Amino acid sequence: GAVVSQHPSRVICKSGTSVKIECRSLDFQATTMFWYRQFPKKSLMLMATSNEGSKATYEQGVEKDKFLINHASLTLSTLTVTSAHPEDSSFYICSARDLNRTGELFFGEGSRLTVL
């Protein structure tokens, strides 16, 4: 299947700092990428839809100034968690759809963020 790479896989930071997570589609171009968040034993919750060359579309309740999304190229989207707090600790997963494959969404490996 299509490959989506996410980095870093684990990050620990202090409260108040910012953390950037990268998501790359390695063997296909993705005009749209999706960022999900998952708390322990909970399902994936869509945070935002990242569109190449334009602003991201955020889901209701997700603070766009806190979770900055940039999709500067067809293969790279980044999520920056600004002024992180312990409640931001979670598993963040990016995904992308290869338009040559109908509807299937491929996921990155996920990034586990721990804010101390």
Add this chain to the structure above:
Amino acid sequence: QKEVEQNSGPLSVPEGAIASLNCTYSDRVSQSFFWYRQYSGKSPELIMSIYSNGDKEDGRFTAQLNKASQYVSLLIRDSQPSDSATYLCAVNDQAGTALIFGKGTTLSVSS
């Protein structure tokens, strides 16, 4: 509000048995349906996709879709301990939009 419902489980089956996982969805215009498997601490991996009514088989896995009943299921034949994971049902209504996930069903296969 589009919703995807799954029984959280856990669903426990002995090795070699058939595991049956069920999912219902609320949006009648949904067109694409997916089953993902997620091991603890890992990201989801796609197992099956199904787009039209009926059954679709791939190895030990069979997905079943009934759009009239807004119901999709996943059967796992000859269940193995390595099948123990959380299975996520996902739905979307049109290409280009994000998938909406159910909360997942935890499957435990005992040897």
